[in-house]
Amino acid sequence: MPATRQTVLVVEDEQAIADTIVYALKTEGFEPVWKNTGREALAVLKTQLVALVVLDVGLPDMSGFDVCREAQKLGAPPVIFLTARSGEVDKIVGLELGADDYVAKPFSPRELTARVRAILRRANGKPATEAAGPGGIWSHDEARCRIGYRGHALELTRNEYRLLAALLASPGRVYSRDQLMAAAWDDPGAATDRTVDAHVKLLRAKLREAAPDFDPIVTHRGLGYSLREE
Known part of the structure; x- marks a missing residue:
């Protein structure tokens, strides 16, 4: 299976800055998705699997901090805040919200x-057993697309592999059925909520054969699925 490009959501209302970020991310092998408002960004997070968010603090419709708070409810991916203000107050607030890094304009x-790569390396580079908990519960050989339990x-x-790999990437994070469809199917439009449910049942x-x-x-009723943090 060919390696998929990791999606990075860029939330920035200044097009010149956004264009520069998008170009740099594409050059480094990422798949950037650009939105210029907080509400559009949240809509993406509800329906699409995103590896990381580059989030401007000063958006036209809502604060980047508010976007981050709302995103947390969706099981947000790692966040890098962008801001024109490098004051210590902003930095503390951003990191307390769960931001992984903070870059001043x-x-x-x-x-x-480079920071995007470093954060994703920390998030994805750990052995899956460590991410899912102690005791060697999970093993994940991404190169061979094999998972052990x-x-x-x-x-x-x-x-099934793609669906479980998505859940395994962030134990405890709740993924909507739309996000899992985007992660596991080449054409998400060809799958339905029931398709995801059926595959979860098979998984x-x-x-159960192992445990x-x-x-x-x-199962999170009305929301989706997560992998239990063991």
């Missing part, structure tokens, strides 16, 4: 992309 696009190698179809059956008395996939 003007900034070097190369520096920003409690010492058992799972026999997964392509869509659970395979996971009959435990279900690591949590």
